[in-house]
Amino acid sequence: MFQMTPRGPFRINHPIILASASPRRQALLSSLGIHFEVIPARTKEPAPDADEAPCAYAQRMAVFKAQEIANKRPEAIVIGADTIVIQGSTILGKPRSREDALAMLTRLCGTTHEVITGCCIMHKADNRCERTSVSTRVNMPPQDQAIIEAYIATGEPMDKAGSYAIQGVGGFLVSDIRGSYTNVVGLPLTEILKILLDWEAVIPAGTKIRS
Numbered sequence: 001m002f003q004m005t006p007r008g009p010f011r012i013n014h015p016i017i018l019a020s021a022s023p024r025r026q027a028l029l030s031s032l033g034i035h036f037e038v039i040p041a042r043t044k045e046p047a048p049d050a051d052e053a054p055c056a057y058a059q060r061m062a063v064f065k066a067q068e069i070a071n072k073r074p075e076a077i078v079i080g081a082d083t084i085v086i087q088g089s090t091i092l093g094k095p096r097s098r099e100d101a102l103a104m105l106t107r108l109c110g111t112t113h114e115v116i117t118g119c120c121i122m123h124k125a126d127n128r129c130e131r132t133s134v135s136t137r138v139n140m141p142p143q144d145q146a147i148i149e150a151y152i153a154t155g156e157p158m159d160k161a162g163s164y165a166i167q168g169v170g171g172f173l174v175s176d177i178r179g180s181y182t183n184v185v186g187l188p189l190t191e192i193l194k195i196l197l198d199w200e201a202v203i204p205a206g207t208k209i210r211s
């Protein structure tokens, strides 16, 4: 659990907790230049229900993570998120092994897939909860298996949904996207910031705060 240092166009107006162990999510939220605490949700995420729509599943997981922390810290505004990769009707999470990563990337390269991040912003003491899911289409040209295997050998794929990181070495795999880039990385910043501003949890730097 640690504080981030402020440096951007926004200021905190209410305590915020990011319920995520993802360094990418922490970096994205930190880019707003606001103080926040990080308390990762620890409970194991359940598998999707039979016939559960991917965006419903991603939102349910985000609520699951936010709820765990909001129960401990009802006074804070808690942000939870869950990112999944969808190809056809198959939900691809994080790879279980290098072999699993190879199967995922072999399947994704040469096709267009969808990345969905479900988000939940919860303020238990105020009985407020807003959930959303954002989708981005990602196009990946075909790749030789030797290139895919060399990418997997970097280790980067192993904690990423879909076995790649668009913001990292894996960026070379992506020719183009349609939709939010930050959503692919793991936190749709435009949508999250809108809710935080609507809730006045965050205000533009320099705003005179009514006493």
Ligand SMILES: Cc1cn([C@H]2C[C@H](O)[C@@H](COP(=O)(O)OP(=O)(O)OP(=O)(O)O)O2)c(=O)[nH]c1=O
Binding pocket: 019, 020, 021, 022, 023, 024, 025, 040, 041, 065, 081, 082, 083, 084, 085, 094, 115, 159, 160, 161, 162, 164, 165, 166, 167, 184, 185, 186
């Ligand atoms: C597709 C893609 C996913 N990812 C990451 C974002 C998430 O960290 C991860 C998906 O796993 P998640 O289960 O969404 O998140 P997490 O386990 O990393 O962290 P927490 O549950 O504590 O919030 O994949 C990238 O970093 N880049 C990408 O291009």
